[in-house]
Amino acid sequence: MPTSNDLFIPMPSLFSFDECIWFLNRNYDDCLHRVSDGCIVKTVAPGGELMLVRLTQEGAKIRAEILHGKNNASQKKLLEAYIRQWFDMSQDLAPFYALLKKDKTLAYMVKEFNGLRLVAIADLFEALCWSIIGQQINLTFAYKLKRRLVEAYGQHVEFEGERHYAFPSCEVLAEAQIDHLRSMQFSHRKAEYVIGVAKAFAAGEMSIDLLRSLPDMESRQKALTAMKGIGIWTANYVLMKTLKDGNSIPYGDVGLLNALSKHGIISERSDTEKIDAFFKKYKGWESYVVFYLWRSLAAKV
């Protein structure tokens, strides 16, 4: 009997595949996945094995087709775990929605963004590089920089005449030259930071397991910010996007402040008291409120 290339993952309650797709699509040109009517194609590397998968929704399940790569049972198991983490499928959103409903200003989000999950960047190294690239520049330009980096250093899978890229490994980027990144319009600093972080990963000085082994959020933040180019914003961003720490807040984030002021929660960007008071209402769900606030900044397509 031939092995099937399909994997079906049942969707949890309060889950919307369309909302997750919407987030991945937004208005930006992301080189690490393609979205076209209800379908996502992306390279992934669960367990270090490069694959190309296509995700669609079929009834109450997500169908993952393996377009390239191993399709044996153990690899499928890794792929399923990857997808469940990617879309935060193991989380029960009911408690979060209960908190939102108590908040007059944000209660509309339960209906408006129903089933939106905190979409992850599964790989810590990629998440760190991406946040360094995105620091202080507009996202359109940030995605351009990422594309140049990925197409220069990343592996790709060819499928139906198109190249699907994976984010470069730390070993490859550790050998990259600053001048080369400069020619891609990275600033000198950003080039240094990305290569420096790559070297730390390649040398085994930083890894997701290392972070997970640390007892609390503070020590994780400390370990991350010890690297050049990683400040508190970036540390919190990756703790939220990769480690799925429920209570990490990217303080000072421009988008967050804009969303808070747009909802009339703060009037001054420096009003830390009001910000603290706001997040107090969302203990344990701080990351999710931030994610939903970011979501609220973009018009629904």
Place this chain on the structure above:
DNA sequence: CTCCAGGGCAAAT
């Protein structure tokens, strides 16, 4: 032309 983008660092107060 000016200002600001999903900040962080190092030098100067």
Place this chain on the structure above:
DNA sequence: ATTTGCCATGGA
């Protein structure tokens, strides 16, 4: 301890 100048570029 807190503030300031700088980075690189594109879009509003």
